Structure formats: C-alpha cells, structure tokens
Amino acid sequence: MQTPLLQVKHISKTYQNSKGWFRNEKVQAIKSVSFDLKRAHTLAVVGEAGSGKSTLARILAGEMAPSAGDILLHGQNLNDTNQRQRCMDIRMIPQRPSLSLNPRLRVGMQILAPLVQHRSLTRSLRQQKLYATMRDVGLLEEHADYYPNMLSASQRLRVTLARAMIVDPEVLVFDQTLSAMDITMRAQLINLLTMLQQSRGMAYIMIGHQLSMIRHLADDVMVMQQGEVIEFSPTDEIFESPASEYTQRLIYAYNELVQGPNS
Incomplete structure (x- = not known):
C-alpha cells in the first residue's frame, strides 16, 4: 500500500493560561487529531470559531510545536527534519494575504524571499525561477517591479501564492484565506488552484467555512468541534448525508443560502 503524502498522528495542543498569581489553567485547543492526505488531494477543515482549525494550521506549517503527536511527510517524521527543509515542504497562505506583503518592497523581492532564505542558487537561476x-x-514578469499597492486584490493574492510556491512545497495550507474574498475572486482562485494542483501535484489543506468553494475543491472534509474531529468523510458524503448533528446544521445553512429557504 502506498504511503500517504502527509500523515498526522494524534496531534494535541495544550496552552497554559494565567489565572492570576501562582494559578495556571490548561486549555486543550486540539485533542488527538489524526488524518492522512494523498498527493494532489485537497482536505477541507471546517468548524466554528474556537474549534482548533487555525491552531492546527499553524502546527502543520511549523509555526508552533504540538504538545503531543507526530507529523510525517513521505513517511518521515518532520520532527527529524531540519527546519529549513520543513519550511519548504509545507507552506501557509495567511488569512489576509494582502496584509502579509510589505508595501515598501517590490513584488519580485517579496516572492524571492523564501528562495533566498532556504536555497542556494545563482542570481540567474533565481530570476528564472521567479x-x-x-x-x-x-x-506578468513586469509585475516583479511593482509595489503591492499598484496591484489589484486578486493580483496580490497571486503574489502571496507565488511566494509560497517558489520553493516547490509539497503541501499548501490555506488558513481561512477564502473568508475575505468576493465571489469573483473565489471563482478565479478555484480555477487557479485546480490548474496548479494538476500541474504540480501539490496537496492542499483548506481551513475555513466557505462551503461553496470547499465543495468545488475538496476531496475530503474534516469537521472539528471544540478541538476534536467529529466527522471525516469524502466531500460528496458530507454534503449529501452528514452524520453529526453539527455538520447537519452547517449543511442545512449552506443549502438554504444556495437554494433558498423554500427549496
């Protein structure tokens, strides 16, 4: 049997919140989350605010360490991988991509930054890769000389995507990136991500609640509530016969929005 691209095994995250002098309260943000992800597949992670989605995204991207559990890429534990390689293997697109861009730096410099930091290439090869x-x-190539404020919102999103992709990651994590987009931008992103996945074979993890986009892009959906996985199924099954009461409410609200209350 072929080893999945990404294996997440019993990941947990516990925070210590101060409750005053000499008192700390343990808050478990994630409780033993496990899943597998195949190459060129998309997993959507949905749930209410505080369900642990964004904490999971930050752990996957290496921005924070789990309290327990393991993450394996191609069967190799990422705890045993050097941080430079880890930063190239899994990249995250932030919730508000435009805000992650430096308004004082040209676009080309910002896209190149991860490549300069993590790989040793000649100037000529870096320019070709850019x-x-x-x-x-x-x-367009000439956009490399633009500043972010000279680009449209859609183009700025493409800049952050290019910045993540320039080191050839295996997995892209979208941390609620879809939530601030209008319908036109979402449609453009669906087409772009589908094309890139087909050509590059990247896997996607999409954190968020934009069910219309998730239905078009995701192969599987993982539903989280209070830090736990309460449902994990292929996308069609989630939308046609959700098992948990919470997922049923999500799908009911989505159907009312799409089809109208009297359908």
Whole structure:
C-alpha cells in the first residue's frame, strides 16, 4: 500500500493560561487529531470559531510545536527534519494575504524571499525561477517591479501564492484565506488552484467555512468541534448525508443560502 503524502498522528495542543498569581489553567485547543492526505488531494477543515482549525494550521506549517503527536511527510517524521527543509515542504497562505506583503518592497523581492532564505542558487537561476513561478500563478514578469499597492486584490493574492510556491512545497495550507474574498475572486482562485494542483501535484489543506468553494475543491472534509474531529468523510458524503448533528446544521445553512429557504 502506498504511503500517504502527509500523515498526522494524534496531534494535541495544550496552552497554559494565567489565572492570576501562582494559578495556571490548561486549555486543550486540539485533542488527538489524526488524518492522512494523498498527493494532489485537497482536505477541507471546517468548524466554528474556537474549534482548533487555525491552531492546527499553524502546527502543520511549523509555526508552533504540538504538545503531543507526530507529523510525517513521505513517511518521515518532520520532527527529524531540519527546519529549513520543513519550511519548504509545507507552506501557509495567511488569512489576509494582502496584509502579509510589505508595501515598501517590490513584488519580485517579496516572492524571492523564501528562495533566498532556504536555497542556494545563482542570481540567474533565481530570476528564472521567479519569472516561471509568476507565470504559473497568472502574473506578468513586469509585475516583479511593482509595489503591492499598484496591484489589484486578486493580483496580490497571486503574489502571496507565488511566494509560497517558489520553493516547490509539497503541501499548501490555506488558513481561512477564502473568508475575505468576493465571489469573483473565489471563482478565479478555484480555477487557479485546480490548474496548479494538476500541474504540480501539490496537496492542499483548506481551513475555513466557505462551503461553496470547499465543495468545488475538496476531496475530503474534516469537521472539528471544540478541538476534536467529529466527522471525516469524502466531500460528496458530507454534503449529501452528514452524520453529526453539527455538520447537519452547517449543511442545512449552506443549502438554504444556495437554494433558498423554500427549496
């Protein structure tokens, strides 16, 4: 049997919250989360605020360490991988991509930053990689000399995507990136991500609650509530016959929005 691209095994995260002098309260943000992800597949993670979605995203991207559990890529524990390689293997697109861009730096410099930091390439090869990645996400070469405020919101999103992709990651994590987009931008992103996944074979983890987009993109859906996984099924099963009461409420609200209350 082929080893999944990504294996998450019993990940937990506990925070210590101060409750005054000499008193700490333990808060378990994530409780023994496990899942597998295949190459060129998309997993959507949905749940209410405080369900642990964003904490999971930050752990996967290496921004914080889990309190317990393991993450394996190609069967190798990422705890045994050097941090530089880890930062290239799994990249995260933030919730508000435009805010992650430095308004004082040209776009090309910002896209190149991870490549300069994590890989040793000649200037010529870096430039070739920059232009190839920009073309892949639908940007023009001349955009490299622009500042972020000279671009549209859609183009700025493509810049953050190019910045994540320039080191050839295996997995892209979208931390509620979809929530601030209008319908047109979502449609553009669906087409772009589908094309990139087919050409590069990347796997996606989409954290959020935009069910219309998730239905188009995701192969599987994982539902979280209070730090636990309460349902994990193929996308069609989730939308057609949700098992948990919480998921049923999510799908009911989505159907009312899409089809109207009298359908």
